[in-house]
Amino acid sequence: xxxxxxxxxxxLALCLLGTRRPLSKRELRGSIEAYMEAGNxxxxxxxxxxxxxxxxxxxxxxxxxxxxxxxxxxxxxxxxNRLPPVSLDAEExxxxxxxxxxxxxxxxxxxxSGALQKLRAGGMPEAEDPYEGQHSAIEPRIPVHEAAxxxxxxxxxxxxxxxxxxxxxxxxxxxxRQVEPWALECWRGHWYLAGYDRDRGAERVFxxxxxxxxxxxxxxxxxxxxxxxxTVRETVASWAGESADRSALIRLRAGAGYPLRAKAAAVREGxxxxxxxxIPYGHGLDAWLVEFGPDVVVVGPAxxxxxxxxxxxxxxxx
Numbered sequence: 377x378x379x380x381x382x383x384x385x386x387x388l389a390l391c392l393l394g395t396r397r398p399l400s401k402r403e404l405r406g407s408i409e410a411y412m413e414a415g416n417x418x419x420x421x422x423x424x425x426x427x428x429x430x431x432x433x434x435x436x437x438x439x440x441x442x443x444x445x446x447x448x449x450x451x452x453x454x455x456x457n458r459l460p461p462v463s464l465d466a467e468e469x470x471x472x473x474x475x476x477x478x479x480x481x482x483x484x485x486x487x488x489s490g491a492l493q494k495l496r497a498g499g500m501p502e503a504e505d506p507y508e509g510q511h512s513a514i515e516p517r518i519p520v521h522e523a524a525x526x527x528x529x530x531x532x533x534x535x536x537x538x539x540x541x542x543x544x545x546x547x548x549x550x551x552x553r554q555v556e557p558w559a560l561e562c563w564r565g566h567w568y569l570a571g572y573d574r575d576r577g578a579e580r581v582f583x584x585x586x587x588x589x590x591x592x593x594x595x596x597x598x599x600x601x602x603x604x605x606x607t608v609r610e611t612v613a614s615w616a617g618e619s620a621d622r623s624a625l626i627r628l629r630a631g632a633g634y635p636l637r638a639k640a641a642a643v644r645e646g647x648x649x650x651x652x653x654x655i656p657y658g659h660g661l662d663a664w665l666v667e668f669g670p671d672v673v674v675v676g677p678a679x680x681x682x683x684x685x686x687x688x689x690x691x692x693x694x
Contacts, residue, residue, distance in 0.1 A: 384410040388427050389436055393457065398441040398449025440534060440595055448595045522584040525560070527591040528569055532557045535602070537574070537594040540587050548690055550588045555580070556598045561608030570608040572600040581611050612660075624657035625675040632671040662687055 387408045391399060405411040405420055414420035428450070432438055437456040441449050464472070524540065531538045538557055543550035554574040561568050566583055573580040627650045628636055637643060640653040652675070655661075662683035665672050674681040 380410065384408065385427055385430060389431055389452070392438060392450060392452035393454060395451050398443065398451045400447050400449050404450070440536060442595045442597070522567055522587070524584045524587040524591050525567060527593065528557055528584070529560060531593055532559055535598060537596050537598065538591050539594060540591045541589045542582055543586050543588055553582070555582070556600055558602055559606040559608055561612070563609050563612050568608050568612050570606045570611065574599065581608060622657040623654045624661060624677065624680050626653050626655060626665065627651070627673040627675060628653050629671040633668050636668065666691070
């Protein structure tokens with residue numbers, strides 16, 4: 377069984393690498409013996425999708441292209457699947473090894489380990505880990521709890537548009553969004569997606585925890601140019617007041633809201649169980665304050681207080 381599957385994967389890889397145009401499922405089924413022997417269309421489709429995912433897991437870059445008739449085709453361009461010579465010194469190899477360990481508690485653990493094995497096979501030195509023995513005290517981890525993370529990561533990699541239901545913090549119900557995903561970024565313990573929102577015709581940032589239901593991919597080309605560098609962190613930071621030029625005065629329950637205290641320009645302890653904080657005020661601060669619920673009371677300015685009240689009413693009305 378293992379030999380038969382390996383032969384099938386090899387034949388599929390050769391077909392995709394040897395073609396100059398995208399091949400449809402129908403054409404691939406007529407070219408590979410194991411697919412021709414599939415009992416029915418459903419059996420073939422399951423086998424093909426598993427094989428395609430396995431080849432991608434092994435490192436083959438497979439493109440999904442839609443032709444003029446709307447039929448989906450697949451190919452693996454040779455220039456996209458050719459690795460340059462690997463020339464890393466011991467320190468660079470150690471840095472890559474440490475980076476791979478970041479994902480050991482996430483669903484990317486297998487991909488990270490596989491990537492290291494391929495680099496080592498290509499000549500990357502087996503460097504000693506300079507942080508060996510320190511991991512028991514401090515070890516890098518990136519938590520990934522959102523179900524939307526993996527399909528969005530794959531969509532960013534394969535440049536495939538997606539559709540998902542998204543609930544804004546001020547909305548009572550989610551609404552469908554059509555997005556061309558660019559990049560994912562972790563910021564303040566939350567994951568964000570940057571991409572082009574087709575319905576709004578502009579760049580948008582989406583918090584993954586507000587995506588409801590499944591992320592559905594679409595076999596279509598991007599309509600907007602992907603920026604050379606997409607820095608989601610800087611965009612989100614500016615929305616949350618990192619680049620603010622004003623100040624807001626809030627009352628914060630004693631012993632609560634450490635992130636707010638860390639950002640405060642001034643803190644005055646009160647004797648009634650509440651402290652007063654002056655914090656930078658920029659676009660998006662209202663959404664951040666709402667996350668602290670009853671532990672925060674906005675004193676001013678009035679427009680910030682009104683925005684926070686509106687958001688809380690929207691959540692309560694849901």
